[in-house]
Structures are given as structure tokens and as C-alpha cells.
Amino acid sequence: MSRAGRIARRGFLVGSVAIAGGVAFGAWRYTRPLPDPFAKGLSPGTDALNPYVLIDASGITLIAPRADKGQGARWIQAALIAEELDIDPAGARIEPGPVSKTYYNTALLQENLPIDPTDTGWLAQTLRAGSDVPARLLGLQITGGSSSVPDGFEKLRSAGAVARETLKQAAAMREGLSRADLRTGDGNVILPDGQRIPYTELAAEAASIVPVQDVVLRAPSQWRILGKPVQRADIVAKSTGTQRYGIDLAFDGMLYASVRAAPAGSSVAKVEAAAAKGMRGVHSIVPIRDGIAVVADNTWRAMQALQAITIDWAFPDLPGDQQAVWDGLTAALDTAQIDSRPREIGDVENALAAGAVIEAEYRVPFLAHAPLEPMNATVRITDSQCEIWTGTQIPDFVVAKVAALTGLGEDSIQVHNQMIGGSFGRRLELDFILQAVQIAQSVPGRPVKMIWSREEDFAHDQPRPAQIARGRGRVANGQIVALDLAIATPSVTASWFGRVWRALPGPDATITAGAGDQPLAIPNYRVTGHRADEVFPVSSWRSVGASGNGFLHGCFLDELFAAADLDPLQGMIDLCSHDVSRRVLNELREISGWTGRAAGQGRGRGVAFCLSFGVPCAQVVDVADTAKGMRITRAFAVADIGTVLDPVNAQAQLSGGMLFGLGHAMNCELTYRDHVPEQTNFHEYQAMRLHQAPEITVRLLENGPLRGLGEPGVPPAAPALANAIFAATGQRIRELPLSRKVRFV
Amino acid sequence: MIRAALVLLLLVHPAGAEVMSSVVAPPQEGSVIREDGLAAWDRVHAVVSHPRCANCHVGADNVPMWSGPEYPQTGPHGMNIDAGDSRIGAETLPCTTCHVTSSAPANGPNDAPAAMIDWQLAPVEMIWFGQSSAQICAQMSDPARNGGRDWIQLAEHLRDDAAHGGFVAWGFAPGGGRQPAPGDLQSHIDDVLKWGAAGQPCPG
Amino acid sequence: MELTVNRQRHQIDAEAGMPLLWVLRDILGLTGTKYGCGIAQCGACTVHIDGVAVRSCQIALADVGGEVTTIEGLGTPDAPHPVQQAWIDHQVAQCGYCQSGQIMSAAAMLALQGEPDDAQIDRIMSANLCRCATYPRIRAAIHDAARRLATG
Missing domain, CATH: 3.30.365.10 (Aldehyde oxidase/xanthine dehydrogenase, molybdopterin binding domain)
Incomplete structure (x- = not known):
């Protein structure tokens, strides 16, 4: 198959760039480069890249951009890379990576096209193949629609394979051997005499050569990890209370907050907060858009103070009862439209x-949805930067909306995606994150962890x-x-x-x-x-x-x-x-x-x-x-x-x-x-x-x-x-x- | 005076069980006519058949109930709860795992009810849930099924339980937005005594 | 106030009415114990007090009359408790958020119950909510853990 043919089939290229002391492998597509998520950490003049594998002297990091809310996405993304890279994924760092429009999700958009899912005809396939164009325009880094596996299946394995072959090429050049004579195993290039060179030692050299593109992905019969009953990387942590979720984060000087917001479509009419002001540990009472937050020195004190605040809501002049819903549905059925x-x-x-x-x-x-981990986000904001630690299925939209809310540029907003304690679709929403950002704006420079009560979760699903x-x-x-x-x-x-x-x-x-x-x-x-x-x-x-x-x-x-x-x-x-x-x-x-x-x-x-x-x-x-x-x-x-x-x-x-x-x-x-x-x-x-x-x-x-x-x-x-x-x-x-x-x- | 103080206490501390004081001042036996005794019983029945009381006065299946205006429908306690023959969940899940014993029970909205003594079901012979007024009256009059108490001792039991922040006190001040049993502790004790002084008449 | 957690003594400067859950999470930094509902409906906050399972969201600091064990004190990644090992072997967790509470409830039960049958497990473990519905593996892991504990 020609190189052009291969590219057309895959629809993307795998490339590499040098990073400090090492190399990053990843994928991009089309001629116009997409934004580079590691641009600030890369040396000048490097091309844009969507990295999935980072190797330096300290070890191997696999980037799993799709959010993990219990469905095992983080692990399967790492396993797809590791299968071709010839490493033990349990020994690698697995990180969600920064927000980048390069991590767009083609599979999800395909699912929403008006094509019968069983239609494998020419037109349907062509429409599906074309769907990456709007996906790229939208730049969707979305987790959802059961799309993480189909979307990553080729991209992630290809990134692993190109990285492996390029590391072999680097070793071949160093040793004066042919790449074809080398093997790989467990994070090493293996020379014909059995000598093993760790990938981490070859990273800098691999960064200086053109990545090897003519890789053939392994057939399922050759798989070591995929298709086998293996222990997911997060299982031990999730069985011993050591898995950190967003709600568990703590930083020096961190404040805690909780919120009561107006029902959908309503706003705050009147607030009686005097009783809450003097309560122990209460730092401040912060009005936010259509709600009130209490900032305190721990979560419980914030929630207690919130309960001591009386809020009158201004309801919209619209029906607010269940019967209005049934009536509306019946009316919709009765119309010819x-x-x-x-x-x-x-x-x-x-x-x-x-x-x-x-x-x-x-x-x-x-x-x-009521996932068991209540909605939460931790935010630290300064004049020039906003950092957000939360679990989200839509980090791109977080960045865009936070930019609009704060006036900061999108480059100044960082989302650190966290392991999620269940979602069922709830983490496709932004409401709680935007609240946390507003609260953090009231205490510039200090991290604030906002946690919803379960009652707030039911009231605002x-x-x-x-x-x-x-x-x-x-x-x-x-x-x-x-x-x-x-x-x-x-x-x-x-x-x-x-x-x-x-x-x-x-x-x-x-x-x-x-x-x-x-x-x-x-x-x-x-x-x-x-x-x-x-x-x-x-x-x-x-x-x-x-x-x-x-x-x-x-x-x-x-x-x-x-x-x-x-x-x-x-x-x-x-x-x-x-x-x-x-x-x-x-x-x-x-x-x-x-x-x-x-x-x-x-x-x-x-x-x-x-x-x-x-x-x-x-x-x-x-x-x-x-x-x-x-x-x-x-x-x-x-x-x-x-x-x-x-x-x-x-x-x-x-x-x-x-x-x-x-x-x-x-x-x-x-x-x-x-x-x-x-x-x-x-x-x-x-x-x-x-x-x-x-x-x-x-x-x-x-x-x-x-x-x-x-x-x-x-x-x-x-x-x-x-x-x-x-x-x-x-x-x-x-x-x-x-x-x-x-x-x- | 005491009653007025009690009402004030309830207003100041609307949430959660607490120590409640009351007095047992029995009328002369026979000084209350049967008709007034039956009227007093009806008020006693309104209390003991109230969900705050009856939900845990259940039969030999040892399964507490969820009933009353707080629940969309009447049914067994959620989560497949079974208090066992011990009636405290010793064989299964102790009631106190969720209904903790507290020195200052103060229920927030929807908190598990708590009292100052260990949460438990009433003894099986004291079944009230789903029983008629006459059946409950017969049970409460029968020393073999009421803990061996005469009518004055029944009133003293209520007073003593409430004085220790037990379930009687909780029933009248359950907190957490729950509907309390009707009336107040002192009236309830007074009604038990009136009913007793009339010879513990039962309806039907 | 004095509080013993995982065999360590702590002096806690907090309100008598602060639920143990928040003392553990926000003051002692023991975040393995989870907040899920705050009203004893989900069980994610389950700890042991003198070996008995207690919902830490319900018990006030002043009412903690014994030694507290949290999921971190039950076992560690390097030396898991037999119940935790069974949870690992059966890969019970999906999102994992409820599993600290599930494991603490199961460990308290198995300390008293020997080898429970399915009906007993249903009576004891139905007060712990798992939104991912990992229940079949929870049952299997409890049976497995019970056998391991019985054979020492």
C-alpha cells in the first residue's frame, strides 16, 4: 500500500516532537495543523501534534484523553497504546492530558448522523467518513455515546506502533544495525545479542529522527493485553480507598464552598444571610449568577451556613408542574408538525x-442521573490564569465557557480532568464548574473546592x-x-x-x-x-x-x-x-x-x-x-x-x-x-x-x-x-x- | 405551666429528639367515666397509630415500615431492612448503623432519625402497625403483652423514656421536617391516665 | 476532642455536632470515606466504630464512643484486607465511588456472620447503594472473602 493510500485509510498521521529530555508521539490529520496541547512545553519550531505517548528519562506516560467515569475508558485507552508499544500499561503513568481540540471525537459525531446504524452501503460509509470534518470544526473532545473505543482503536494503536518502530530505528542507528533485526519487549528495544536498551534511554535520540510511518498494526491473534482478562489499572486503588476523585483533592490554603442555586429559569429575589455570617469557619457569602455560595474552612461548615440562609426565588411566569409536561407532550403528538x-x-x-x-x-x-460522587470542582484563578480540577466529559466546552465568563484567553485556562465517580451523562454539563469559577473569582489566588450537597444535585439535574x-x-x-x-x-x-x-x-x-x-x-x-x-x-x-x-x-x-x-x-x-x-x-x-x-x-x-x-x-x-x-x-x-x-x-x-x-x-x-x-x-x-x-x-x-x-x-x-x-x-x-x-x- | 414550658421548648428546638420532662399525676381510679375514658383512648390511639410510632411497632417479620405523609406510598422500610428476632438488627445490620445513638440528636432534612437511646423495634407483642384501635387497646391493657405494666406504669414508662431522650420524645419532636405525632407528651400521658382511671375501656 | 482513627490518636478542634465524615475528610484528610447523600441512604461513608459498621455522615464527633477504622485502616494496596483482596480479584469496581463503603459494610458483616448465604447478604448489603450496579460481583466477592476468612 502506498503511503498516500495508508493515510487515506487511517485518516491521520502519527508523528513525533522533541520534549525536554525526551520525545512525544501522537497523531494529527489534515494539512493545517491543529492546536498543539503541549505547545508551551515544546521547543520552538516544532510542529503541532496530538500526543498519546510521552517518553523521557523519568518514564513513560500514556495520554488517555477520554474521561473515565467508571466505564474503564482510561484503562482501555492505555491498553490500546501499550499493546503496540510493547510495555506493561500497569507500569506506565496514565494521564488525561490537557484540553486540546486535537483530541476530537469522530465516532460520537458519526453516531448522530442521520444514517441507519446497520447501513453499510456506499453512501452511508461515505457520510461516516466525512463526519470528521464537522467534528474537527467543532473540535469536540467529548466522552460519550459509547464512542471511546471505536474512536481510539486505530489512532491509539498506531501511536503506539509508530513510537515502537521509531525507538527501534533510534536503537538501530546507535548500534549500526538494521531495524528489522531488533525486537521490543516490556519497554525495551532488544538487540540480536539479547542486550536490552530501555525506551527511556532512547527517547532523546528518537526525537531527532523522522518517525517511522510504515507500521502494520498487529492482528488480534498477536495481542498480549487486548482481548485478555487483565486487571484494570484502577482496581487496586478503587478497592483500598486510595483512588483520588475530584472531590478528594486538597491543596495548601484551599477553601471549601457549597452552593444553593435557583431552580431552572428562576433567579434570586431576596437573601437573608445574617445568621450565616457569624457561623464558625465561614469565610464569606458569595452571590453567584442565580444563586448563593458560602465559602468556609471546610465542606460541612459551608453546607451548614447555607442552610442558615433564607433565599426567596423569583420564579418565571411559566408552568412549573409535572402536568404541564404531560400536556406539552400530548400537544406535540396532536400536531401535524x-x-x-x-x-x-x-x-x-x-x-x-x-x-x-x-x-x-x-x-x-x-x-x-444522580451519580454517587456529587458534582464538584476545584478552581484557582488569578489575573492571568485559571486552573480547574474536575471530572468532565467536555473539557473543550469548559475552556470556552470559562473564557467567556472570566475574560481570560483560552490558553490561560487549564482543565485537569479527574477520575469520575459515575456520570451517566451528568458530567456532560457545565453548571457546577461555572459556579466554582465564580466562587474562585471572589478569592483570587486561593484554590476553592466547591461540592454540591446531594439535595442540590437532585434540585439541579x-x-x-x-x-x-x-x-x-x-x-x-x-x-x-x-x-x-x-x-x-x-x-x-x-x-x-x-x-x-x-x-x-x-x-x-x-x-x-x-x-x-x-x-x-x-x-x-x-x-x-x-x-x-x-x-x-x-x-x-x-x-x-x-x-x-x-x-x-x-x-x-x-x-x-x-x-x-x-x-x-x-x-x-x-x-x-x-x-x-x-x-x-x-x-x-x-x-x-x-x-x-x-x-x-x-x-x-x-x-x-x-x-x-x-x-x-x-x-x-x-x-x-x-x-x-x-x-x-x-x-x-x-x-x-x-x-x-x-x-x-x-x-x-x-x-x-x-x-x-x-x-x-x-x-x-x-x-x-x-x-x-x-x-x-x-x-x-x-x-x-x-x-x-x-x-x-x-x-x-x-x-x-x-x-x-x-x-x-x-x-x-x-x-x-x-x-x-x-x-x-x-x-x-x-x-x-x-x-x-x-x-x- | 409545665405544658407551656414544653411548648416553648418545642418552638425553640424544633428539630430532633431531646430530653422531655413531664409529670405523671394519675386521677383517682374510677374517677373518670367510661365515655371520657373512651374519648381519651381515641386520642391515645391517634398517637400510637401515627407513623412516627407505628412504623417501628411491627409484627414478627421484624421489618419496620415506611408510611405517612413523608412517603409516596406505604411499604416496608427501603434497603431490604430486617431487624431480626433481636429487633435491633444484631443478626443483620444493626439499626444503629444508620440511626445512631446521640447525645444531642438534631436531625437535618431527611437524616436518619436518631435518639438518645439505641434505635430498635418495639417488642413483637406490642404490634401496632396495621392493627385496629380495639386490637391496640387490648394489647396495651394486657400486662402479658405490655411489659407487665398497669395503667400508671404505662404513663411512667412514657415519662421515663422521654426523660432519657428516647422514642416517645422523638415521636413528638422528630425533626427533619417530619410530621410529629399529634399533641404533645404531657397531653398524651394525661390521656393514658384518664383512660386508665376509667378502667382502660376499649372501643368495639 | 480526642478521636482515635486507624489506631492513631488525634486532638480535634471542631464542633461537637460535626459529622464524623467531615472530620475524617476535611480535617484528617482521610478521603477514602466518601460523601454520597449525607442522610444514610447510600452507605458510601461507612466506617467501623469498635468493629460495628456506622454511617459516618450520621454520627456527630461528640458521639463517637469508640475507635474508628476507615477503609485506609482496613488494609492497604500492599497489604489488602481479605475483603479488599476479593474485591480486587473479582474486579468489582466500576466508578468505584461506593466501594469503600461496600467493603467496610461487608467486612463488618463477615466479622460476625461466618459464611452468609445470598439472603443474608441481601439483608445486610442492600443499604449500600451502587449506582453502577456492580451487585453481582459484590455478591461473588463476599462469598469468596467469607471462604478466605473461614480458612484463615
Whole structure:
């Protein structure tokens, strides 16, 4: 393959630059250089580079730019580099790296293009290939959409391979040998006589030569780390209390702060803070935009003082109750105006007119992210610089918004990304970081660590949106003849982009994701998205649009199978138009021993399938109606992610995603009253706990394209459970949480 | 006078259980007519059947309840809590893991309730949750099921528990925005005594 | 006030009502004990007081009547407690934020319970919330740790 051909295939080049006492390897693409994140640390005249590997006398540092919120991203990024670099990743430093537009995320943007995820045709592939252009324009260093693995798979391994071959070249030149005669292992170049030269010794020489470009990435059969059950680098720290999260940071002279902010759309009308001023440890009471902060000498004193402050909010002259949300969704369904219609096969109206129509209305509630680490950020700001220590999925947007807020240049703002104690999409928001910056501005030069109370977290989540959907269908001669699903929801994408950047025009694929893109060959099949006005701001919640749509679509499909007297699993297999998905369904039948919905008196089995983020995932849930309530007794999940790079973690992601979906489906909703959620803490938002968690049998297949697995385990869980309850009791529950109608153990 | 002081105390310290003083001044036995005794019982029943009291006066499954206006629906205590036959969680998770024993319990919003004595379920024979007024009345009148107490000793038990910052005091001043049991400690003691002096009449 | 944490004595100058959690985190710098909810709903702040599991967000400094052990005092990366070793071997943690509390609750239980069955584990560990839902591995790790502790 020619060099040009290789570049076109990869879409990027790997290069190197000299750094003080060593060398950095990384990738860039296109002719115009992207901003160089290490520019200040590099010698003058060096080219722009997006570094993934830094080697100097002190050791090897791997840069893992995608944020780790528990999905293991930091580790898998390091493993991808280390696989080709021939080092033990556990012995390297793994760092998130600075914010840079060069770390843009191509895979995430591909996912949001209006392309059917199963479409591998020429046009779809061309559109996907072109998607890196807007990604580069946006400069998105985003973690999300299960995109870290597909995005890094080639870039990171290539960086490792080029670094390895260049280090070999440096050794060959030093020893007067040919690079082909050298091997590498465990961070050394190995000479033919067995002598080992550590990479760290070769770093300076490697920096002075042209990087070796003609590398061939190793085949999976040669992998040492990838695909093997290895111990993730953070496991020991996370089992011994030694893992530092953003909330654990401490600096000399650091102050502590906490915040109470106005409900969304509201502002501060009146503040009575006299009682708080004299409280022990209180440093200052700081008005911020639409809120009040207390700065103190520890967190508890700040929170206590906040409780002693009386604040009256000025509410907007808008509806602030849950009913306004349902009314808005119903109105959106009633209007002829549609946001998108990604699925339109056959003639649905005619097919429905030909006989009895099955109709159903489904509802899903708002859901909070509520990761267990409360939102926090530590900030130190001076006249010329702002440093931010926090866990974020969108460091670029942090820099841009903080620049706008402070008037500092983007070069003067540094984000030190921290290990994150859960996100589920919450760390895609900027609100808490911008508050911390405002607080730090009141004490220039001193670091301030701001921590939200859990109550503040519930009051200020931008939740997964509520939805209403209407299904119409017809069955005849034991077949589903027509399925028509209309979904109303506000646009998560518009809401979020409006907050963190600026509104984007056009239809929002997330409104129908998980319903309008399913590989089912129903002869008359239509899915329509209606965009409702947002009453309260909404955001991405693990698996985004598919989290609710998987339920609506998966349950209504089950209703039609039941009406047609079809077995739902066999029915899906028969309708499935996507080979990779069909193999997932077949595997699920195998491992679950599926013979039908029936499972004896008071017992039932439910099945559901959802293709989301390019991953087909199918699940079976078994329930038993016991004297103590409904119990989930077993669960089974199968997904196809193309290549399993980290089997231990992939199984955990699939199991965890399914349990996350089940827990919220059973127990959780966020409801608004007078502009704020009624739920204030976990006692009113009981997600999955141990006694409700079934054993799960999971299976990962490798037939499709390489994909990530943080999200796709979630969508089939709720419908599989609701369908199982139908099988056990005959009761169709068309509303979440299911605990409104069913008592669980 | 004492009652007025108590009300003042409640106003000053609205949050959390505390030491509460009260007096037991029993009327002459038989000096209260049955009708007044039954009326007093109704007020006693309003207290003991209130969620602040009844949620932990549960049956042999040893599972405390979550009920009352603070909870969207009535059901067993979340988190699969089971206090065991010990009724203090000794075999499982001690109640005091979350409901700590405190010298100055002062509940913030949604804090786990705490008292100055170790948190626990009432003895199983003193089941109130889900019982009728007549059933609870029969239990409280029966020394075999009320800790071997006559009516004066029942009142003294309430006084002594509250004086130690126990659950009786907590029920009337639970803090954390929780709805307290109706009335106040002194009225409750007075009602128990009136009911006793009338011969512990039960409804039905 | 005097406080013994992980066998070390400390003189603490703080309000009697300050929850132990914040004494540990903000005064003593022992950040392995986590703040998650502040109301004893999540269990991330669990420590031992004289061997009994206690939610440190609920107990005031003045009410700590015994010796406190935190996750840092249970074991270390070089010498983990058998429960921690089981957590490592089963790779329980995802985000890991709740796991200090999970491990402290499990260690307190196993000190009393011998080899618990699934129903016992469900009764004792359901008061610890894991938002990542690592529960199947928590169960497996507890069974494993119980066997290790039983065989010494």
C-alpha cells in the first residue's frame, strides 16, 4: 500500500516532537495543523501534534484523553497504546492530558448522523467518513455515546506502533544495525545479542529522527493485553480507598464552598444571610449568577451556613408542574408538525384501515442521573490564569465557557480532568464548574473546592426527558401487518447544545433513537418523532434517546406479538433484517433456554431487543410474583460489540447497564412541582439495590463492527421486565416506573 | 405551666429528639367515666397509630415500615431492612448503623432519625402497625403483652423514656421536617391516665 | 476532642455536632470515606466504630464512643484486607465511588456472620447503594472473602 493510500485509510498521521529530555508521539490529520496541547512545553519550531505517548528519562506516560467515569475508558485507552508499544500499561503513568481540540471525537459525531446504524452501503460509509470534518470544526473532545473505543482503536494503536518502530530505528542507528533485526519487549528495544536498551534511554535520540510511518498494526491473534482478562489499572486503588476523585483533592490554603442555586429559569429575589455570617469557619457569602455560595474552612461548615440562609426565588411566569409536561407532550403528538420520520416502510395508513387496530399510549418519566460522587470542582484563578480540577466529559466546552465568563484567553485556562465517580451523562454539563469559577473569582489566588450537597444535585439535574408515545398496529393471519409509533419528547440535543455551546439546527436523531432505527422488516412500519417544547431543561442520560424509546418500542412490539399469538423472540428473529442482530437474538435464545413467555404459575419471561449506538443488544428477564412482591429471578443479556478488547470490563458494562435499566424501570421517576423536582435525595429515588438485583448471564459476540458498551445494555432492560410482568400477570403496564402498578420485593 | 414550658421548648428546638420532662399525676381510679375514658383512648390511639410510632411497632417479620405523609406510598422500610428476632438488627445490620445513638440528636432534612437511646423495634407483642384501635387497646391493657405494666406504669414508662431522650420524645419532636405525632407528651400521658382511671375501656 | 482513627490518636478542634465524615475528610484528610447523600441512604461513608459498621455522615464527633477504622485502616494496596483482596480479584469496581463503603459494610458483616448465604447478604448489603450496579460481583466477592476468612 502506498503511503498516500495508508493515510487515506487511517485518516491521520502519527508523528513525533522533541520534549525536554525526551520525545512525544501522537497523531494529527489534515494539512493545517491543529492546536498543539503541549505547545508551551515544546521547543520552538516544532510542529503541532496530538500526543498519546510521552517518553523521557523519568518514564513513560500514556495520554488517555477520554474521561473515565467508571466505564474503564482510561484503562482501555492505555491498553490500546501499550499493546503496540510493547510495555506493561500497569507500569506506565496514565494521564488525561490537557484540553486540546486535537483530541476530537469522530465516532460520537458519526453516531448522530442521520444514517441507519446497520447501513453499510456506499453512501452511508461515505457520510461516516466525512463526519470528521464537522467534528474537527467543532473540535469536540467529548466522552460519550459509547464512542471511546471505536474512536481510539486505530489512532491509539498506531501511536503506539509508530513510537515502537521509531525507538527501534533510534536503537538501530546507535548500534549500526538494521531495524528489522531488533525486537521490543516490556519497554525495551532488544538487540540480536539479547542486550536490552530501555525506551527511556532512547527517547532523546528518537526525537531527532523522522518517525517511522510504515507500521502494520498487529492482528488480534498477536495481542498480549487486548482481548485478555487483565486487571484494570484502577482496581487496586478503587478497592483500598486510595483512588483520588475530584472531590478528594486538597491543596495548601484551599477553601471549601457549597452552593444553593435557583431552580431552572428562576433567579434570586431576596437573601437573608445574617445568621450565616457569624457561623464558625465561614469565610464569606458569595452571590453567584442565580444563586448563593458560602465559602468556609471546610465542606460541612459551608453546607451548614447555607442552610442558615433564607433565599426567596423569583420564579418565571411559566408552568412549573409535572402536568404541564404531560400536556406539552400530548400537544406535540396532536400536531401535524413532525421533527423526523426515520422509518417509513409500506403504507401504514392503508394497512391500519384494513382491520381492527390495536392502540396503546406509553409514558416514561424524567430520570435523574444522580451519580454517587456529587458534582464538584476545584478552581484557582488569578489575573492571568485559571486552573480547574474536575471530572468532565467536555473539557473543550469548559475552556470556552470559562473564557467567556472570566475574560481570560483560552490558553490561560487549564482543565485537569479527574477520575469520575459515575456520570451517566451528568458530567456532560457545565453548571457546577461555572459556579466554582465564580466562587474562585471572589478569592483570587486561593484554590476553592466547591461540592454540591446531594439535595442540590437532585434540585439541579437536567434529567432524561419524559416522553409520551402512541402506538397503533394491526395483526392478521398470525403476522404483524403494521406498526405505527409516534413519539413526543423535547430535544435533548437542542437543550444541551444550547447550554454548553449554541443551538444546532435540524432534526434531532435522539428523539426516535432506539425506535426509528430498528432492523425489523415489518411490511408497514412507521416511526415519527414529534419535538415537544422543553418545560424543564433536559440532558443525555445513559443510552440517551434509546433509554425511553427502547421501552416504548419494545413493549408495543410485544403487544403486537401477543395479539398475533406469536412467540416474541421467534417473532423478532423472523422479522430481523440485520444478520448481526439476528445472531444476537439466536444466542439469547440459546443461553436463556427460551421456550416462550410462560414459566409456570405466577411466573413469566419477557424479552426485548434494541439496537443502540451501533450495538444490537437483546435481553430476557424472568419474574416471579411472590408473597413479598414481584421478584426478578434471573436475567440474560447478549450484545455484539465487534471486538471484545477488555472482556472483564465489557461483561461488567453489559451487566451494569442492564441492572441500571431495570432499577430505574422499577423504582425511579423525577416529578416537578413548583419548578423543582419533588425528589430530594436517594430516599425518594430508590434505584437498583442488591436485594432487587438478579444474577445476570451475559454473552458478548464479535460479528459486527467495533463498538463501545457503556450505553447499549440499558435500553432493552425496561421492556424485557415489563413484558415479563405481562407474561406473569396478564397486566400490560404502559408507564414507568413500574412500581406505580406493581409492588416489587 | 409545665405544658407551656414544653411548648416553648418545642418552638425553640424544633428539630430532633431531646430530653422531655413531664409529670405523671394519675386521677383517682374510677374517677373518670367510661365515655371520657373512651374519648381519651381515641386520642391515645391517634398517637400510637401515627407513623412516627407505628412504623417501628411491627409484627414478627421484624421489618419496620415506611408510611405517612413523608412517603409516596406505604411499604416496608427501603434497603431490604430486617431487624431480626433481636429487633435491633444484631443478626443483620444493626439499626444503629444508620440511626445512631446521640447525645444531642438534631436531625437535618431527611437524616436518619436518631435518639438518645439505641434505635430498635418495639417488642413483637406490642404490634401496632396495621392493627385496629380495639386490637391496640387490648394489647396495651394486657400486662402479658405490655411489659407487665398497669395503667400508671404505662404513663411512667412514657415519662421515663422521654426523660432519657428516647422514642416517645422523638415521636413528638422528630425533626427533619417530619410530621410529629399529634399533641404533645404531657397531653398524651394525661390521656393514658384518664383512660386508665376509667378502667382502660376499649372501643368495639 | 480526642478521636482515635486507624489506631492513631488525634486532638480535634471542631464542633461537637460535626459529622464524623467531615472530620475524617476535611480535617484528617482521610478521603477514602466518601460523601454520597449525607442522610444514610447510600452507605458510601461507612466506617467501623469498635468493629460495628456506622454511617459516618450520621454520627456527630461528640458521639463517637469508640475507635474508628476507615477503609485506609482496613488494609492497604500492599497489604489488602481479605475483603479488599476479593474485591480486587473479582474486579468489582466500576466508578468505584461506593466501594469503600461496600467493603467496610461487608467486612463488618463477615466479622460476625461466618459464611452468609445470598439472603443474608441481601439483608445486610442492600443499604449500600451502587449506582453502577456492580451487585453481582459484590455478591461473588463476599462469598469468596467469607471462604478466605473461614480458612484463615
